[in-house]
Amino acid sequence: MKIAVLVKEVPDAAVQKRIDPNSGRLDRSGEKNLNPYDTHAIEAAMQIKEGGAVPVEEIVAVTMGPDSAVRALHKAVSLGADRSVHLSDEALAGSDVAATGYALAQVLKRENPDLVLLGQQSDDGECYTIGAVVAEHLGQPSLTQVIKLDIAGTELTCERQAEYGYDTVKVSLPAVISVGDAINEPRYPSLKAIMGAKKKPLENISAADAGVDAGKVGAEGSNVKCGDFKAPAAKSAGTIIEDEDTDDTVAKIVAWLDERKLLA
Amino acid sequence: MSNILVYALHNEGAFNKNSLGAISEASRLAGELGGEAHAVVVGQGIADDLAATLGKYGATKVIKAEAPEGLAAPVIDVFGKLFEGGGYEYAVFGGGLLGFEIGAGLAARVDAGVTMEVTAVNVEGGKLVAERPILGDSSISTSRYKGKGIIIARLNAFELKESGSDAPVENVDADLSAQAQQATIVTRGEQRGADVDIEGASILIAGGRGLGKAEGFELCDDLAKAFGGNAAVAATRAVVDAGWYPYAAQIGQTGKTVAPKLYLAAGISGAIQHKVGMQASENIVAINKDANAPIFEFSDLGIVGDLNKILPKLTEAVKARKG
Ligand SMILES: Cc1cc2nc3c(=O)[nH]c(=O)nc-3n(C[C@H](O)[C@H](O)[C@H](O)COP(=O)(O)OP(=O)(O)OC[C@H]3O[C@@H](n4cnc5c(N)ncnc54)[C@H](O)[C@@H]3O)c2cc1C
Numbered sequence: 001m002k003i004a005v006l007v008k009e010v011p012d013a014a015v016q017k018r019i020d021p022n023s024g025r026l027d028r029s030g031e032k033n034l035n036p037y038d039t040h041a042i043e044a045a046m047q048i049k050e051g052g053a054v055p056v057e058e059i060v061a062v063t064m065g066p067d068s069a070v071r072a073l074h075k076a077v078s079l080g081a082d083r084s085v086h087l088s089d090e091a092l093a094g095s096d097v098a099a100t101g102y103a104l105a106q107v108l109k110r111e112n113p114d115l116v117l118l119g120q121q122s123d124d125g126e127c128y129t130i131g132a133v134v135a136e137h138l139g140q141p142s143l144t145q146v147i148k149l150d151i152a153g154t155e156l157t158c159e160r161q162a163e164y165g166y167d168t169v170k171v172s173l174p175a176v177i178s179v180g181d182a183i184n185e186p187r188y189p190s191l192k193a194i195m196g197a198k199k200k201p202l203e204n205i206s207a208a209d210a211g212v213d214a215g216k217v218g219a220e221g222s223n224v225k226c227g228d229f230k231a232p233a234a235k236s237a238g239t240i241i242e243d244e245d246t247d248d249t250v251a252k253i254v255a256w257l258d259e260r261k262l263l264a
Numbered sequence: 265m266s267n268i269l270v271y272a273l274h275n276e277g278a279f280n281k282n283s284l285g286a287i288s289e290a291s292r293l294a295g296e297l298g299g300e301a302h303a304v305v306v307g308q309g310i311a312d313d314l315a316a317t318l319g320k321y322g323a324t325k326v327i328k329a330e331a332p333e334g335l336a337a338p339v340i341d342v343f344g345k346l347f348e349g350g351g352y353e354y355a356v357f358g359g360g361l362l363g364f365e366i367g368a369g370l371a372a373r374v375d376a377g378v379t380m381e382v383t384a385v386n387v388e389g390g391k392l393v394a395e396r397p398i399l400g401d402s403s404i405s406t407s408r409y410k411g412k413g414i415i416i417a418r419l420n421a422f423e424l425k426e427s428g429s430d431a432p433v434e435n436v437d438a439d440l441s442a443q444a445q446q447a448t449i450v451t452r453g454e455q456r457g458a459d460v461d462i463e464g465a466s467i468l469i470a471g472g473r474g475l476g477k478a479e480g481f482e483l484c485d486d487l488a489k490a491f492g493g494n495a496a497v498a499a500t501r502a503v504v505d506a507g508w509y510p511y512a513a514q515i516g517q518t519g520k521t522v523a524p525k526l527y528l529a530a531g532i533s534g535a536i537q538h539k540v541g542m543q544a545s546e547n548i549v550a551i552n553k554d555a556n557a558p559i560f561e562f563s564d565l566g567i568v569g570d571l572n573k574i575l576p577k578l579t580e581a582v583k584a585r586k587g
Binding site: 096097098101102127128129130131132133135136137139140141142143144145147157160161162163164165166167168169170171172175180181182222223224225226227228229230231232237238239240241242243246247249250251253254256257258260262263 | 567
């Protein structure tokens with residue numbers, strides 16, 4: 001079988017995120033990295049491949065993004081993907097979630113994988129929703145927040161935590177599964193894998209190559225227009241203690257608890 | 265023509281609180297748009313008289329379909345048909361996992377704009393405009409829709425208001441798509457791990473991933489014991505999923521909602537899904553080594569430091585006071 005993993009390049013978590021006041025979009029300059037949630041999806045794909053329950057012919061990493069996003073693909077192949085596909089086109093800039101999911105689905109249609117895996121959310125967009133959009137365009141079932149995945153033949157048994165506790169759901173392939181970060185501990189790439197990553201096949205495709213209808217993507221093709229950024233209402237901040245001398249800190253906590261009669 | 269569809273999630277004879285909030289809000293918005301809010305129920309064996317009670321929150325009609333509960337695809341199928349039939353411009357979902365799955369899939373099916381984590385909705389020029397906090401809640405962005413709009417609320421964003429009486433129920437055929445038939449629920453809402461009574465406790469010592477490993481919970485157990493009496497230990501989802509602590513002790517969106525006198529959070533970042541379960545606590549104390557952790561934005565006393573250093577000494581001090 002063939003597994004496609006959707007990955008994304010995101011600003012490093014340590015970098016302060018901000019909105020570019022001119023474009024109204026997320027400022028994507030500065031240090032970037034592979035979205036940490038996606039490393040769990042790659043690991044899940046690798047565990048299926050190494051687990052041997054079903055033969056996996058290849059794992060393909062797919063991304064959509066500007067030229068720089070190629071680094072996310074290098075990271076993905078260093079973690080085990082066999083090759084990668086980069087959808088990059090000016091026409092795609094400014095796409096909303098629904099348009100992004102549509103464009104990625106067009107790439108996936110060309111690839112025709114049996115299973116699509118992705119991380120639960122992107123570190124920058126915090127959307128949790130791309131998987132469901134992609135699945136709908138592919139006409140396939142979708143599950144999100146999956147924290148355990150077993151595969152037998154063409155059937156997946158997924159566990160996820162939902163509103164009322166844990167759900168167990170059986171899904172038949174092809175399907176789109178978004179995994180939670182508790183599903184596994186992603187491996188670190190070996191030095192050899194990092195060095196070899198640039199040699200693995202990488203295909204660059206444009207929106208037209210992927211059969212993306214230009215009218216359905218980009219800022220113009222998106223159904224939501226975001227703007228009018230404003231600061232949230234200020235909250236009254238609590239007391240903050242920096243722990244320098246722990247005995248002193250503890251004395252302050254105890255006094256604070258005492259004042260509120262919490263030690264009575 | 266601006267009617268609003270709202271999803272009502274159901275479990276074991278009761279509707280989800282976030283869904284009821286969404287219906288209340290949609291009913292207010294529909295009123296301003298000059299339309300109506302219609303609630304949609306998708307489930308198995310839900311009685312018409314139970315469905316009709318959604319009218320109390322402002323739905324003027326309840327549309328009910330018989331299909332498996334707890335999965336997104338059947339709900340997308342039902343909503344998709346209702347949109348196709350015309351008369352609807354917007355759909356609103358209460359906060360929660362299924363809202364995300366359904367709302368996103370539905371946006372793709374009916375070619376609508378979608379916004380998640382919505383905290384407020386207004387009417388401007390006869391259209392709905394949604395507000396969503398972004399960048400770790402440091403900014404609020406406004407979404408305007410070109411055509412149809414799908415709004416997925418943040419947990420507890422909309423207050424539940426009773427405004428009407430029972431509504432008429434219309435039963436429709438779910439007519440499931442091929443992809444909906446590719447997924448089946450084996451078990452739903454299964455509880456795991458030992459029974460821990462955290463709802464009754466007046467003091468909760470909550471541990472997160474910052475405890476480092478399952479054994480780290482001993483630090484929380486010891487402090488809870490030092491408080492004695494009515495103190496218990498709670499946990500975040502991250503540690504429950506990792507198997508460090510039983511699910512019965514989980515606080516948050518997919519866990520329990522508590523409001524103790526004291527909530528002490530150790531090694532917890534303060535993600536929104538956790539916050540909704542504990543923000544009503546009377547006194548919130550947080551220990552976190554990251555001065556920028558979101559939890560400090562809503563704690564009454566924040567300690568920036570290493571819990572491994574602070575908790576044992578705090579336990580000794582509490583013991584000494586209590587002793
Ligand atoms: C649909 C959905 C539903 C969810 N439902 C829930 C829910 O019900 N409940 C819930 O809790 N979460 C829920 N989550 C997950 C939530 O988004 C967070 O991932 C989770 O709450 C994080 O848990 P945490 O704070 O323990 O871990 P982390 O976010 O990893 O935070 C660990 C914190 O510990 C600090 N730390 C590390 N070491 C130390 C040290 N030595 N001393 C002091 N501090 C230290 C770090 O600075 C960090 O802030 C849900 C998510 C989704 C998508």
